[in-house]
Amino acid sequence: MASQEIPRGSRQEGHRGLMDDETSTHPPHADRGVHPDSIGAVTNKMEEVEVQEWLESLDSVLESSGPEVAMHILERLRAHATVAGVTLPFTANTPYANTIPWPLQPLFPGDQELERRIKSLVRWNALAMVVRANRIEHNIGGHISTFASAATLYEVGFNHFFRARSENLEGDTIYFQGHAAPGIYARAFLEGRLTLQQLENFRRELKPSGGLSSYPHPWLMPDFWEFPSVSMGLSPLMAIYQARFNRYLEDRGLKPITDAKVWAFIGDGETDEPESLGAITLAAREKLDNLIFVINCNLQRLDGPVRGNGQIIQELESAFRGAGWNVIKVLWGSEWDPILERDTERLLVKRMGELVDGEYQKLVVSSGSYVRQSFFGTDPRLLKLVEPLPDQALQRLRLGGHDPKKVYAAYKVAVEHTGSPTVILARTIKGYGLGEAGEGKNVTHQQKKLNEEELLEFRSRFGIPLSDEDCLEVPFYRPAEDSEEIQYLRVRREALGGYVPRRCVRSKPIRADHDDLFAEFLSGSEGREVSTTMAFVAMLRKMLKDPEIGKLVVPIVPDEARTFGMESLFRAVGIYSSVGQKYEPVDVNTLLYYKEAKDGQILEEGITEAGSMGSFIAAGSAYATHGINTIPFFIFYSMFGFQRIADFIWAAADMRCRGFMLGGTAGRTTLAGEGLQHQDGNSHVLALPVPNLLAYDPAFAYEIAVIIQDGIRRMYRDGESIFYYLTVMNEPYAMPAMPGDVKDGILNGMYRFRASENKKSKLRAQLFGSGAILREALQAQELLESKFGVAADVWSVTSYKGLYRDALDADRWNRLHPGEKPRLPYVTECLADVPGVLVAASDYLKALPNLVSKWMPRALLSLGTDGFGRSDGRAGLRDFFEVDARFIALATLAELCREGQVQKSVVQKAMKELEIDPEKRNPMIS
Numbered sequence: 001m002a003s004q005e006i007p008r009g010s011r012q013e014g015h016r017g018l019m020d021d022e023t024s025t026h027p028p029h030a031d032r033g034v035h036p037d038s039i040g041a042v043t044n045k046m047e048e049v050e051v052q053e054w055l056e057s058l059d060s061v062l063e064s065s066g067p068e069v070a071m072h073i074l075e076r077l078r079a080h081a082t083v084a085g086v087t088l089p090f091t092a093n094t095p096y097a098n099t100i101p102w103p104l105q106p107l108f109p110g111d112q113e114l115e116r117r118i119k120s121l122v123r124w125n126a127l128a129m130v131v132r133a134n135r136i137e138h139n140i141g142g143h144i145s146t147f148a149s150a151a152t153l154y155e156v157g158f159n160h161f162f163r164a165r166s167e168n169l170e171g172d173t174i175y176f177q178g179h180a181a182p183g184i185y186a187r188a189f190l191e192g193r194l195t196l197q198q199l200e201n202f203r204r205e206l207k208p209s210g211g212l213s214s215y216p217h218p219w220l221m222p223d224f225w226e227f228p229s230v231s232m233g234l235s236p237l238m239a240i241y242q243a244r245f246n247r248y249l250e251d252r253g254l255k256p257i258t259d260a261k262v263w264a265f266i267g268d269g270e271t272d273e274p275e276s277l278g279a280i281t282l283a284a285r286e287k288l289d290n291l292i293f294v295i296n297c298n299l300q301r302l303d304g305p306v307r308g309n310g311q312i313i314q315e316l317e318s319a320f321r322g323a324g325w326n327v328i329k330v331l332w333g334s335e336w337d338p339i340l341e342r343d344t345e346r347l348l349v350k351r352m353g354e355l356v357d358g359e360y361q362k363l364v365v366s367s368g369s370y371v372r373q374s375f376f377g378t379d380p381r382l383l384k385l386v387e388p389l390p391d392q393a394l395q396r397l398r399l400g401g402h403d404p405k406k407v408y409a410a411y412k413v414a415v416e417h418t419g420s421p422t423v424i425l426a427r428t429i430k431g432y433g434l435g436e437a438g439e440g441k442n443v444t445h446q447q448k449k450l451n452e453e454e455l456l457e458f459r460s461r462f463g464i465p466l467s468d469e470d471c472l473e474v475p476f477y478r479p480a481e482d483s484e485e486i487q488y489l490r491v492r493r494e495a496l497g498g499y500v501p502r503r504c505v506r507s508k509p510i511r512a513d514h515d516d517l518f519a520e521f522l523s524g525s526e527g528r529e530v531s532t533t534m535a536f537v538a539m540l541r542k543m544l545k546d547p548e549i550g551k552l553v554v555p556i557v558p559d560e561a562r563t564f565g566m567e568s569l570f571r572a573v574g575i576y577s578s579v580g581q582k583y584e585p586v587d588v589n590t591l592l593y594y595k596e597a598k599d600g601q602i603l604e605e606g607i608t609e610a611g612s613m614g615s616f617i618a619a620g621s622a623y624a625t626h627g628i629n630t631i632p633f634f635i636f637y638s639m640f641g642f643q644r645i646a647d648f649i650w651a652a653a654d655m656r657c658r659g660f661m662l663g664g665t666a667g668r669t670t671l672a673g674e675g676l677q678h679q680d681g682n683s684h685v686l687a688l689p690v691p692n693l694l695a696y697d698p699a700f701a702y703e704i705a706v707i708i709q710d711g712i713r714r715m716y717r718d719g720e721s722i723f724y725y726l727t728v729m730n731e732p733y734a735m736p737a738m739p740g741d742v743k744d745g746i747l748n749g750m751y752r753f754r755a756s757e758n759k760k761s762k763l764r765a766q767l768f769g770s771g772a773i774l775r776e777a778l779q780a781q782e783l784l785e786s787k788f789g790v791a792a793d794v795w796s797v798t799s800y801k802g803l804y805r806d807a808l809d810a811d812r813w814n815r816l817h818p819g820e821k822p823r824l825p826y827v828t829e830c831l832a833d834v835p836g837v838l839v840a841a842s843d844y845l846k847a848l849p850n851l852v853s854k855w856m857p858r859a860l861l862s863l864g865t866d867g868f869g870r871s872d873g874r875a876g877l878r879d880f881f882e883v884d885a886r887f888i889a890l891a892t893l894a895e896l897c898r899e900g901q902v903q904k905s906v907v908q909k910a911m912k913e914l915e916i917d918p919e920k921r922n923p924m925i926s
């Protein structure tokens, strides 16, 4: 990915022969590569007459045959030159100019004056929202300057492009830049979709009369926002995978082929997040011409310039062009067109390409005379170009991103472009219109208050019909319903199918009892040794064949299908490929060959957990976005899930995504051999904070079957906004049959798997095991009974998170209802009458069982895998982390000893017998 090297690429642009003098785009301060002066020296040596002749020939071709023929000629010339030994260095940059030349600019179809007035009202209300909120509650926050810079980018979209979803229209999918939320609310207010009261309570959502969330959060405003976008970097990647998923649905015949677009509005600073550009090659590879990025290039982020010493626009251009995108630069407003036209020598474009962003930012806040002197003053010919313009006009030369005509042209070209995704790089000013209050200044991002003068100035600049006195109150302002402005925006939105953003669930509930699908897994494997992963894959295979849900299942895997034994699915349902399979796979003669197909069902994402999560999110929210109940099953290496992409999971939760995430090869001691960076003892702890995520650590096939069946019911029949995380392991063992009706216990988080048959012993214990460690507890049960005369019951704890949340809920209810019969937490209820000491063991941190110890009848001793993993076999690892049957037995005896039920010597003797070294290293700190 190009980063600071852009100026270098730009410099190489200078070698492009004919265009040299006109189009050099490099900043003068670049310190590597060929020095620009030397390029000048080379070209200066060329006969000026000769250059002119070439240019004139090109002009005449352009005139007589158009740009396409000119392009072919240039390509031929380039090839010819290369053969002749002229080395043309690579460049992905074009000059620092608008990509769409003025003469080819599509005409703006709207009423420009009316749209300007509407935009001004949106600007005012957005500003008022933030200023008022901070007057009422100091430091409540909000952003003025982001939307101020992006207003034209959005308004042109609202008036001319963004199609709403309706019964007959798929509509566009739009990711709004999170910090621009006040502007989006302000428009919805003008549209009559939000009330004055809601605006008044911006950032104060807890007010009884309702408020507005700070940023786009579908969880908080489920009828309005669709996509959370404020954790920067997530929405660009999500948008790419959304656009790809739309194609997947079309190619699989799940939705009609349409020309609906995915729009993603992004900050230029935001592109520094690795996720922002991390998937752009996929978008180009997949030819996603249904995708449009609009990057608001105000050249600033929070602290200061995005690239003070470089040019973020040129940098992004080369990155996107290099990746294969259609790049449209919208840099200069219409006022520049006549000046550029006068500039027959193309000196101005050259000059434009010379400045670094820090200098551009300075020009924005400078006077017209300064602009004349420092920008145009470098060459008398440039000065001559702007001689007729007064200083004031120079100061007000608009940038492209603030000119609706230029923005319209770019959007129009973008929506009509085919064959690749488009990115629009629109130059704007951060805090546009704020004047002294922050326009273009480094502090502008945080600006939330305006003094009297600044308010009046803003009001006058944008023509808001408020008296001085009224203006200082910063009232919200909405013209009458029959005003031209409101009528116009209504007509425009009606023409585009309704209002956006709007979230609405259009999918129909599925039938989903599906007992037939899961029944076979309840009866065990009849002695055959299988892992829980294998059991899950067998279930997946069955689900894929189901007449109702089969088509809706979306298996997603980041290059680990073989690890999870899923390769049989390659052949069975195919791997999705938008181009089918253009080659004969090397393993075509095998039963399980690598079958790619246009209607393939598996999303084999390659090694990108973030990208796979992007697909999970698109599939998990399709019930709302498309009205299609796709059921994603995203299976990944469990250590590279929460640990790596937790913020995407948080976004999925906010979006009310449905589906199943499966942490494969889970468990710190169950994944043998792989060592420290692979062995997951963390994910169940990391899954704790996600409020609507149900997390399970099942031990047996029937537990998984019960959980998945119930999950499909809850999510896709009952419409609950929940999703699931299940860990599955690769340790093979015989799967038992479900011991009676323990379904509720499995779902609630625990049930007694095997009670002790020894009713006589006074020494009693309750052992809690989870996942693969449940079998260690079962062995410990036998060990304790046979060797130490302890009668222990064994419980399978499928979800500590579930138990914990249930107990918290019960506690809270009891606290708030002192007069009523207290509710018993489920865990308390389970253990109400059980005798003996309590010992838990899991493959995760000890903190997990400890979460619920407070609601148990006696103290709990927890064993777990705190510490760094190791490469070793399972037995070695379980010994090292002290979670095997021996250590569970020892912990039980130690607890009995602590309670005075057995002598210390018994424990000491047991340690000898169990071969446990008391001076063993502590795994937690070694």
Ligand SMILES: Cc1ncc(C[n+]2csc(CCOP(=O)(O)OP(=O)(O)O)c2C)c(N)n1
Pocket (backbone or CB within 6 Å): 145, 146, 149, 179, 230, 231, 232, 233, 266, 267, 268, 269, 270, 271, 296, 298, 300, 301, 302, 306, 430, 445
């Ligand atoms: C992942 C993440 N890190 C940090 C922030 C805090 N933050 C909010 S806005 C902002 C600057 C945004 O700059 P840019 O993307 O250029 O957007 P602009 O407001 O200039 O349009 C920062 C750092 C965030 N929201 N998300």
Ligand SMILES: [Mg+2]
Pocket (backbone or CB within 6 Å): 267, 268, 269, 270, 296, 297, 298, 299, 300, 301, 306, 430
């Ligand atoms: Mg910015």
